[in-house]
Amino acid sequence: xxxxxxxxxxxxxxxxxxxxxxxxxxxxxxxxxxxxxxxxxxxxxxxxxxxxxxxxxxxxxxxxxxxxxxxxxxxxxxxxxxxxxxxxxxxxxxxxxxxxxxxxxxxxxxxxxxxxxxxxxxxxxxxxxxxxxxxxxxxxxxxxxxxxxxxxxxxxxxxxxxxxxxxxxxxxxxxxxxxxxxxxxxxxxxxxxxxxxxxxxxxxxxxxxxxxxxxx
Amino acid sequence: xxxxxxxxxxxxxxxxxxxxxxxxxxxxxxxxxxxxxxxxxxxxxxxxxxxxxxxxxxxxxxxxxxxxxxxxxxxxxxxxxxxxxxxxxxxxxxxxxxxxxxxxxxxxxxxxxxxxxxxxxxxxxxxxxxxxxxxxxxxxxxxxxxxxxxxxxxxxxxxxxxxxxxxxxxxxxxxxxxxxxxxxxxxxxxxxxxxxxxxxxxxxxxxxxxxxxxxxxxxx
Numbered sequence: 001x002x003x004x005x006x007x008x009x010x011x012x013x014x015x016x017x018x019x020x021x022x023x024x025x026x027x028x029x030x031x032x033x034x035x036x037x038x039x040x041x042x043x044x045x046x047x048x049x050x051x052x053x054x055x056x057x058x059x060x061x062x063x064x065x066x067x068x069x070x071x072x073x074x075x076x077x078x079x080x081x082x083x084x085x086x087x088x089x090x091x092x093x094x095x096x097x098x099x100x101x102x103x104x105x106x107x108x109x110x111x112x113x114x115x116x117x118x119x120x121x122x123x124x125x126x127x128x129x130x131x132x133x134x135x136x137x138x139x140x141x142x143x144x145x146x147x148x149x150x151x152x153x154x155x156x157x158x159x160x161x162x163x164x165x166x167x168x169x170x171x172x173x174x175x176x177x178x179x180x181x182x183x184x185x186x187x188x189x190x191x192x193x194x195x196x197x198x199x200x201x202x203x204x205x206x207x208x209x210x211x212x213x214x215x216x
Numbered sequence: 217x218x219x220x221x222x223x224x225x226x227x228x229x230x231x232x233x234x235x236x237x238x239x240x241x242x243x244x245x246x247x248x249x250x251x252x253x254x255x256x257x258x259x260x261x262x263x264x265x266x267x268x269x270x271x272x273x274x275x276x277x278x279x280x281x282x283x284x285x286x287x288x289x290x291x292x293x294x295x296x297x298x299x300x301x302x303x304x305x306x307x308x309x310x311x312x313x314x315x316x317x318x319x320x321x322x323x324x325x326x327x328x329x330x331x332x333x334x335x336x337x338x339x340x341x342x343x344x345x346x347x348x349x350x351x352x353x354x355x356x357x358x359x360x361x362x363x364x365x366x367x368x369x370x371x372x373x374x375x376x377x378x379x380x381x382x383x384x385x386x387x388x389x390x391x392x393x394x395x396x397x398x399x400x401x402x403x404x405x406x407x408x409x410x411x412x413x414x415x416x417x418x419x420x421x422x423x424x425x426x427x428x429x430x431x432x433x434x435x436x
Contacts, residue, residue, distance in 0.1 A: 059411075062418040064379035066390060067411040074397065075404035079219045152282065159284035163383060170287055183294035191283045191291060198282035 016172030031097025060099035089161035149205035236392025247313035255321025280319030309386035328359030
């Protein structure tokens with residue numbers, strides 16, 4: 001049996017951590033884009049559009065991320081569509097992220113005073129123009145702290161993709177544990193890597209939040 | 217290739233699903249009670265206890281909040297036995313849930329405690345209340361009232377997160393779904409049904425917690 005030094009374990013985990021970072025970034029960006037599109041529907045004042053987005057958000061916020069991953073990975077394959085772990089992970093995380101971001105951002109849009117809507121309506125701006133030039137720039141400022149805070153959830157969410165066989169740091173940890181039989185060490189290192197990724201984000205979110213409260 | 221959905225294939229396994237659902241409910245219930253108690257103790261210690269204890273609470277909260285639940289679960293189930301603490305799947309699942317919810321509720325309750333005006337504590341002390349009486353009747357009561365909505369939604373989030381315990385073969389709803397899927401290969405149907413059961417549970421929990429909130433804090 002090969003001998004695994006601490007360095008070998010750590011370097012392999014760090015190599016796998018690149019995929020955690022890539023998946024987190026990709027899911028966060030695509031989730032953000034879908035979330036932004038949904039936000040327009042969610043605050044559109046068109047009852048059936050709002051209802052559909054509400055159902056979407058309810059489903060993805062009200063069911064476990066793991067179930068969503070299973071549905072995309074095992075479920076869709078049954079319809080004859082080949083789905084790789086990467087694809088399923090990306091899709092599920094995108095939908096899941098977008099549902100949460102839409103709901104966070106809706107709160108920020110609603111925090112913009114009603115008078116802003118009325119004023120921009122009386123200037124004959126269309127709904128898209130109102131959002132683009134009046135509402136979103138103001139909502140954006142409030143939205144940053146909770147959005148940064150939520151990015152931590154996305155990084156942690158990528159850990160679940162190990163279950164459908166996507167090789168990121170948790171999966172690498174499981175594989176290294178199977179080879180080295182040193183679970184205490186391996187999972188401690190895995191946890192530390194996540195901590196190193198997430199703690200700066202949490203900390204930054206907290207700082208931003210404090211700064212915002214002072215500004216107000 | 218076309219695939220025909222056959223939800224009828226799940227009927228023979230309804231008792232498996234029901235048992236899994238029951239496990240998830242019990243797991244959530246126990247970890248809510250114990251986890252919130254742990255969170256209350258930790259948050260009180262953080263604000264009123266000695267400094268070293270506060271630091272310790274901070275480390276606990278940040279470590280748990282910044283690592284995935286799955287890794288915490290693996291650490292407890294696979295890692296702890298190597299330092300002599302052997303747990304069954306069920307024990308590990310309960311422990312991980314309590315530790316996880318404990319950290320989040322510490323953070324939430326701490327925010328509530330800090331929102332209680334200093335004058336209230338001073339007023340309590342000047343009425344010759346003991347430290348414990350002030351904590352219980354003045355501080356915690358108000359703190360809980362303030363953070364109750366946040367705490368409720370965290371409990372629902374942790375319930376959804378509990379689906380991960382299936383990965384160490386604790387027999388929850390997700391485990392039941394995996395089991396059925398491995399028997400009849402109806403992955404889409406069974407995961408969809410399980411997902412909807414989780415959704416129903418989440419909606420029901422939110423309603424129950426809201427109702428409970430009205431009973432506990434009548435004015436709020």
